[in-house]
Amino acid sequence: MMQDTPLSQLIKRLSRLPGLGPRSAQRAALHLLRHRDTQMMQLAMELEQVARQYKSCNTCGNLDLHDICSICSDNRRDAKRICVLEDIADLWAMERAGIFSGHYHILGGTLNALDGIGPEDLGISKLITRIEQVTSSLATPQQLEIILATSATVDGQTTAHYIAERLKSMPVQISRLAHGVPVGGEVNYLDDGTLAQAMKARTRL
Amino acid sequence: MMQDTPLSQLIKRLSRLPGLGPRSAQRAALHLLRHRDTQMMQLAMELEQVARQYKSCNTCGNLDLHDICSICSDNRRDAKRICVLEDIADLWAMERAGIFSGHYHILGGTLNALDGIGPEDLGISKLITRIEQVTSSLATPQQLEIILATSATVDGQTTAHYIAERLKSMPVQISRLAHGVPVGGEVNYLDDGTLAQAMKARTRL
Numbered sequence: 001m002m003q004d005t006p007l008s009q010l011i012k013r014l015s016r017l018p019g020l021g022p023r024s025a026q027r028a029a030l031h032l033l034r035h036r037d038t039q040m041m042q043l044a045m046e047l048e049q050v051a052r053q054y055k056s057c058n059t060c061g062n063l064d065l066h067d068i069c070s071i072c073s074d075n076r077r078d079a080k081r082i083c084v085l086e087d088i089a090d091l092w093a094m095e096r097a098g099i100f101s102g103h104y105h106i107l108g109g110t111l112n113a114l115d116g117i118g119p120e121d122l123g124i125s126k127l128i129t130r131i132e133q134v135t136s137s138l139a140t141p142q143q144l145e146i147i148l149a150t151s152a153t154v155d156g157q158t159t160a161h162y163i164a165e166r167l168k169s170m171p172v173q174i175s176r177l178a179h180g181v182p183v184g185g186e187v188n189y190l191d192d193g194t195l196a197q198a199m200k201a202r203t204r205l
Numbered sequence: 206m207m208q209d210t211p212l213s214q215l216i217k218r219l220s221r222l223p224g225l226g227p228r229s230a231q232r233a234a235l236h237l238l239r240h241r242d243t244q245m246m247q248l249a250m251e252l253e254q255v256a257r258q259y260k261s262c263n264t265c266g267n268l269d270l271h272d273i274c275s276i277c278s279d280n281r282r283d284a285k286r287i288c289v290l291e292d293i294a295d296l297w298a299m300e301r302a303g304i305f306s307g308h309y310h311i312l313g314g315t316l317n318a319l320d321g322i323g324p325e326d327l328g329i330s331k332l333i334t335r336i337e338q339v340t341s342s343l344a345t346p347q348q349l350e351i352i353l354a355t356s357a358t359v360d361g362q363t364t365a366h367y368i369a370e371r372l373k374s375m376p377v378q379i380s381r382l383a384h385g386v387p388v389g390g391e392v393n394y395l396d397d398g399t400l401a402q403a404m405k406a407r408t409r410l
Contacts, residue, residue, distance in 0.1 A: 006258060007268065010251045013244070017233040024224030026294050031223050032252070033259060033268055039218070040256040046215045047249035050234075051241045053211060063212065063238055089231055 007033075059130065061106030061123070063088055071095075071104060078102045079134065083147045084127065084163065086110055086156060090149070102147075105130065110155035111162055124163060131172060141171040148176045212238075264335065266311030266328070268293055276300075276309060283307040284339065288352045289332065289368065291315055291361060295354070307352075310335065315360035316367055329368060336375060346376040353381045 007029065015025035032040040056062070057069035064070055071077060071091075081102025085091055086109060094100050107122040119125070135141035148163055150156035164174050179197035181190060190198075212234065220230035237245040261267070262274035269275055276282060276296075286307025290296055291314060299305050312327040324330070340346035353368060355361035369379050384402035386395060395403075 005270070006251060006255050010248075010255050013248050013251060016244070018236050019229030019232055020224060026297065027224055028222040029255075030268075030293055033255070036256045036259075039221070040252055043215075043218050044249045044252035044256065046211065046218060047237070047245055047252070050211050050215050050238070051245040051249065054238060054241075063235075065210070088235055092231065 060104045061088070061108060062091060062104060076101075080138070080143050081145045081147065082131070082134070083149050084160075086150050086159075090151075094149075102145075107150070107159065110150060110153075110159040112155050119162065119166075122159070124166065127163070128166060128170075131167065131170060135171060142173065145173040145175060148174065152177075152179060265309045266293075266313060267296060267309060281306075285343070285348050286350045286352065287336070287339070288354050289365075291355050291364075295356075299354075307350075312355070312364065315355060315358075315364040317360050324367065324371075327364070329371065332368070333371060333375075336372070336377060340376060347378065350378040350380060353379065357382075357384060 011022070011025045011029045014020055014028055015022045017025075020028065032043065053065055054063050055065070055067050057064055057072055058067055059072045060069060062069040062071060066073070078101055081100070082105050083094065083100055083102055084105045084107060085094070086107050088106055091104050091106060094104070105127050107124075107127075109117055109122055111117055111119065111122065131144065131146065135144055138144060146163075146167060148160040150160045160176055164176075167174055178201060179194065180201060181187065181194065181198045187195070216227070216230045216234045219225055219233055220227045222230075225233065237248065258270055259268050260270070260272050262269055262277055263272055264277045265274060267274040267276060271278070283306055286305075287310050288299065288305055288307055289310045289312065290299070291312055293311055296309050296311060299309070310332050312329075312332075314322055314327055316322055316324065316327065336349065336351065340349055343349060351368075351372060353365040355365045365381055369381075372379055383406060384399065385406055386392065386399065386403045392400070
C-alpha cells in the first residue's frame with residue numbers, strides 16, 4: 001500500500017466526504033484517474049471555482065454567487081413569508097418542488113444538547129432581528145408568516161418548538177408543515193406517530 | 206433549484222463518481238462548501254496534482270509517479286512471480302496484506318461478452334509479450350510463475366480460464382488463488398460453491 005503519496009492523501013480526503021468510506025474513496029479516485037483528462041481536471045477546476053465564487057447570503061444563509069442571494073433579491077417573491085429550514089439541501093428540495101415563492105431562512109442545523117448545539121449556533125437571534133426588521137417595514141406586521149419547516153425528527157421538532165416559543169411575543173403568524181400520510185404511502189407501512197397525526201389532522205371531504 | 210450554476214455542475218460531476226448518487230453528491234458538495242478553505246481548495250489542488258503527476262506503468266499497469274512503477278523497478282522483489290489482477294485496487298489490497306513480493310500485472314477488468322470487453326481490451330497480448338520477455342531472460346523459463354488472482358466471480362473465473370488457455374503452450378507455471386472458507390467465516394453461512402471448493406481442497410492435519 002502506498003504510504004503518504006499524493007494519491008493516498010487524495011483518497012484520505014475523499015473518504016472524509018459524507019457518503020464515502022475508505023473503499024468507495026479508493027474506487028472514486030481510481031475512476032477519476034481512469035478519466036484523468038475528461039473528469040479529474042474538470043472536477044479540480046470546478047471545485048476551485050465554486051469554493052472561490054460562492055458566498056453565504058448574509059440575509060438567509062443560502063449559498064449563491066452573490067452576497068445577497070438570488071432568492072432574497074428577487075422582487076417577485078413574497079417577502080411576507082419566511083420559511084425556516086435546517087439546511088440548504090432543504091431549500092433546494094423546496095425550490096425543486098416549486099411550491100413556495102416566499103423567502104427562506106437557513107438555520108444550518110438543529111438544536112442538540114448532546115452535540116452541544118445551542119440557539120446561538122443556529123443564529124436564532126439573527127432570525128429574530130430579521131423578523132423585527134421585516135415587521136417594522138410592514139403596515140400590519142401580522143401579515144408576516146413564519147413557516148417552521150424543520151424536519152419531523154425529535155431534534156427538528158425541538159428546534160421548531162424553541163423558535164415558536166421565542167417568537168410568541170412578536171406580532172407574526174407562525175405555522176408549520178402539516179404531518180400526515182406521505183403521497184404514495186401505504187397505511188399499513190406507516191409508523192404510529194404519523195398515523196396518529198394523520199388521524200388528528202383529518203380533513204372533511 | 207439552481208439550473209446550470211457552477212454549483213449544480215459540480216454536484217452533477219460528483220454524482221457520476223462510483224458510490225455517489227445525486228443526493229449524496231449534494232451532501233458532499235454542501236459539506237465541502239462548509240469547509241471551503243480547509244477542505245475544498247485542498248481537494249481541488251490534490252486532484253489537479255494527482256491527475257498531472259500519476260502515470261500508468263508501461264510494464265504492469267499500476268499507477269505511480271513514475272512511468273516504470275516503484276514495484277516494477279524494485280530489485281528486491283521477485284521478478285520470477287507475476288500476479289495477474291483485475292484492478293489496481295486489488296494490487297493495493299495485496300500490498301496492504303504484505304503477502305506477496307513478486308511483480309503484478311493489471312488487466313483493468315474482466316472479459317465480459319455482454320459489455321463487449323474482449324481479450325484486446327484487457328491487453329492480454331501485452332501480458333503474453335511480457336511473459337515471453339521474462340522467460341527469454343531466465344536460464345530455466347519454468348521458474349516463472351504466473352498467479353491468476355482474478356476475482357472468484359463468473360467473469361473473473363472466465364478471464365482466468367481464458368488466460369490459462371492462452372498460456373498453456375508457454376514454458377511457465379500457472380497457479381491461482383485457493384478457494385475455501387474465508388478466515389473468520391462461519392460454515393453455516395457459506396454458500397454451497399465455497400463449501401464444495403473447501404471440501405475438495407481440504408488439507409491433511
